[in-house]
Amino acid sequence: xxxxxxxxxxxxxxxxxxxxxxxxxxxxxxxxxxxxxxxxxxxxxxxxxxxxxxxxxxxxxxxxxxxxxxxxxxxxxxxxxxxxxxxxxxxxxxxxxxxxxxxxxxxxxxxxxxxxxxxxxxxxxxxxxxxxxxxxxxxxxxxxxxxxxxxxxxxxxxxxxxxxxxxxxxxxxxxxxxxxxxxxxxxxxxxxxxxxxxxxxxxxxxxxxxxxxxxxxxxxxxxxxxxxxxxxxxxxxxxxxxxxxxxxxxxxxxxxxxxxxxxxxxxxxxxxxxxxxxxxxxxxxxxxxxxxxxxxxxxxxxxxxxxxxxxxxxxxxxxxxxxxxxxxxxxxxxxxxxxxxxxxxxxxxxxxxxxxxxxxxxxxxxxxxxxxxxxxxxxxxxxxxxxxxxxxxxxxxxxxxx
Numbered sequence: 001x002x003x004x005x006x007x008x009x010x011x012x013x014x015x016x017x018x019x020x021x022x023x024x025x026x027x028x029x030x031x032x033x034x035x036x037x038x039x040x041x042x043x044x045x046x047x048x049x050x051x052x053x054x055x056x057x058x059x060x061x062x063x064x065x066x067x068x069x070x071x072x073x074x075x076x077x078x079x080x081x082x083x084x085x086x087x088x089x090x091x092x093x094x095x096x097x098x099x100x101x102x103x104x105x106x107x108x109x110x111x112x113x114x115x116x117x118x119x120x121x122x123x124x125x126x127x128x129x130x131x132x133x134x135x136x137x138x139x140x141x142x143x144x145x146x147x148x149x150x151x152x153x154x155x156x157x158x159x160x161x162x163x164x165x166x167x168x169x170x171x172x173x174x175x176x177x178x179x180x181x182x183x184x185x186x187x188x189x190x191x192x193x194x195x196x197x198x199x200x201x202x203x204x205x206x207x208x209x210x211x212x213x214x215x216x217x218x219x220x221x222x223x224x225x226x227x228x229x230x231x232x233x234x235x236x237x238x239x240x241x242x243x244x245x246x247x248x249x250x251x252x253x254x255x256x257x258x259x260x261x262x263x264x265x266x267x268x269x270x271x272x273x274x275x276x277x278x279x280x281x282x283x284x285x286x287x288x289x290x291x292x293x294x295x296x297x298x299x300x301x302x303x304x305x306x307x308x309x310x311x312x313x314x315x316x317x318x319x320x321x322x323x324x325x326x327x328x329x330x331x332x333x334x335x336x337x338x339x340x341x342x343x344x345x346x347x348x349x350x351x352x353x354x355x356x357x358x359x360x361x362x363x364x365x366x367x368x369x370x371x372x373x374x375x376x377x378x379x380x381x382x383x384x385x386x387x388x389x390x391x392x393x394x395x396x397x398x399x400x401x402x
Contacts, residue, residue: 068341083116221324229351289377296370
């Protein structure tokens with residue numbers, strides 16, 4: 001660790017990073033099982049309820065660009081604490097919502113606070129670690145963070161059984177409070193703050209965008225989340241409405257997917273010791289393309305077959321995220337906050353687009369999902385084959401073996 005954490009220590013720092021990295025999946029997955037129920041209790045329709053997901057990601061993505069440069073100006077810790085305060089307040093407002101319009105508004109505020117947490121989480125990882133060690137830490141964090149989508153739907157289904165969907169947002173507020181305690185113990189990791197004005201700090205986004213090497217990798221690694229987020233948006237409706245599973249059974253099916261995804265980062269680290277990283281990335285995109293074809297043709301046969309196809313899709317997307325983020329961050333020595341903000345922004349925008357596209361034809365959700373998976377795999381693979389031999393890619397991949 002480049003900056004020692006006297007109060008948290010190495011293990012405490014890792015737990016802290018896992019907690020603040022877990023906010024995105026936890027915030028969405030905990031109430032997925034309640035989506036069909038919320039349609040009735042809020043006296044609305046599937047499209048309006050789905051806006052609590054898609055608009056959340058849209059605002060979340062846009063406000064990442066707001067917080068990223070500010071974390072370079074004021075430091076990681078102040079932005080993190082401010083974001084957590086907004087998030088906890090918004091979670092309580094979500095719990096108090098009695099209409100879909102109020103819930104959507106509260107979710108937008110929740111997204112504003114949550115985006116600050118996400119930007120700081122990834123920036124801290126780069127502040128603390130370098131090279132291969134950073135990859136290993138990122139892999140550990142991702143593996144542990146995936147516990148959130150495993151536990152969240154089960155917790156959500158349990159809360160739905162004993163209470164109502166409102167309690168799910170109370171649980172998020174409590175989680176935010178615990179993360180705040182850890183954040184107070186965290187020691188600032190930003191070595192040198194940006195000395196310019198706030199407006200000029202936002203201008204650093206332009207500096208990152210002008211980096212053509214960064215942008216070429218961004219075009220590849222920002223689009224796979226589209227396939228993952230489209231599954232999040234359609235999953236509950238597919239399992240509950242199309243296959244007739246109960247909310248509790250859906251939570252188990254969803255956790256089955258997350259269980260396999262948890263091995264993605266570990267599989268990548270193990271394979272990268274023996275196989276060239278560029279070949280691993282290529283294989284992930286090829287498998288994603290094949291799975292898209294299988295989803296389209298066989299996914300509607302049974303919930304088990306659908307689950308067995310979507311599990312490797314999630315694994316492939318999670319696997320390429322580890323080297324993808326590392327490669328992108330290595331293209332930009334400074335302006336880490338702005339770089340992270342742009343990476344997360346583009347990923348979330350792609351994810352939001354996927355969530356909207358998959359719901360365009362509600363009567364063919366599985367086929368919609370298959371088309372998205374196939375297209376993302378094919379496009380990402382084609383672009384990757386064009387850049388993988390470039391020096392700014394191959395040289396950085398070589399350093400990871402050191």
